[in-house]
Amino acid sequence: MGSAKKSTAAARKARIEEMRRAEQSRERRNRILTIGAAVVVVAGLVVGSVVLVQSQSDDDSTAADGKGKGKGHFVTGSDGVKTWKGTLGRNHVTKTVSYPMEPPVGGDHNQVWMNCNGDVYTKAIGTMNAVHSLEHGAVWVTYTSAAKKADVDALAAKVKKTPYTLMSPDDKQKDPIMLSAWGHQRTVTGASDPNVDKFFEKFVQGEQTPEPGAACTGGLGQ
Numbered sequence: 001m002g003s004a005k006k007s008t009a010a011a012r013k014a015r016i017e018e019m020r021r022a023e024q025s026r027e028r029r030n031r032i033l034t035i036g037a038a039v040v041v042v043a044g045l046v047v048g049s050v051v052l053v054q055s056q057s058d059d060d061s062t063a064a065d066g067k068g069k070g071k072g073h074f075v076t077g078s079d080g081v082k083t084w085k086g087t088l089g090r091n092h093v094t095k096t097v098s099y100p101m102e103p104p105v106g107g108d109h110n111q112v113w114m115n116c117n118g119d120v121y122t123k124a125i126g127t128m129n130a131v132h133s134l135e136h137g138a139v140w141v142t143y144t145s146a147a148k149k150a151d152v153d154a155l156a157a158k159v160k161k162t163p164y165t166l167m168s169p170d171d172k173q174k175d176p177i178m179l180s181a182w183g184h185q186r187t188v189t190g191a192s193d194p195n196v197d198k199f200f201e202k203f204v205q206g207e208q209t210p211e212p213g214a215a216c217t218g219g220l221g222q
Helices: 002-043 045-062 127-135 149-160 194-203
Strands: 072-076 082-086 117-120 139-143 165-169 177-181 184-187
Touching: 117 149, 127 139, 127 165, 139 149, 139 194, 149 165, 149 194, 177 194, 184 194
Parallel strands: 117 165, 139 165
Antiparallel strands: 072 082, 082 184, 139 177, 177 184
16 A cells, blocks of 8 residues: 555656646747747737727626625535635636635636745735636645744745645634645644645645646746
């Protein structure tokens, strides 16, 4: 059984590394394409302005209620993981979204994601950007000032070596340490809690990911 576990972990690590290499290749290709596309963009500004105004209007209407289409409720499983039962919008919006849970596990969000390639932020980050990271398959580790420094340091070390993860403080959440993925969330007692590894193994680029393989770099940093 131990051998099978190691094999699964190795396969998962290889898949994430392959995604990272593909992402780096995609970024290089995008830089080249951007240079050529700049000419086309300038030429199309006049026509594009009409589309932009309409697009902006659509964005505002999707966020008009400020709730990010997040109707539903959490259901806690036997493993302690809470799963959101209901709708989670995926629109890119400009208005501030008021999420029905803290930290949010999905919903309408900013068009720019927070970098989540093992990024550790020491200050609170924009939730609308972090939700976009969750859409890309990231796991978000959050903590309050009540969390022990040793746990925060140990979790930061784990995040730094794990692609598709990010970490930041969040004093608005109810528990000292929480883990979030798209549509899923749980509380853990500390860095040594075995549920930390279980959550990472299941949800880092897990089956819940709306956009598997999407970039976790080239977004917003702190």
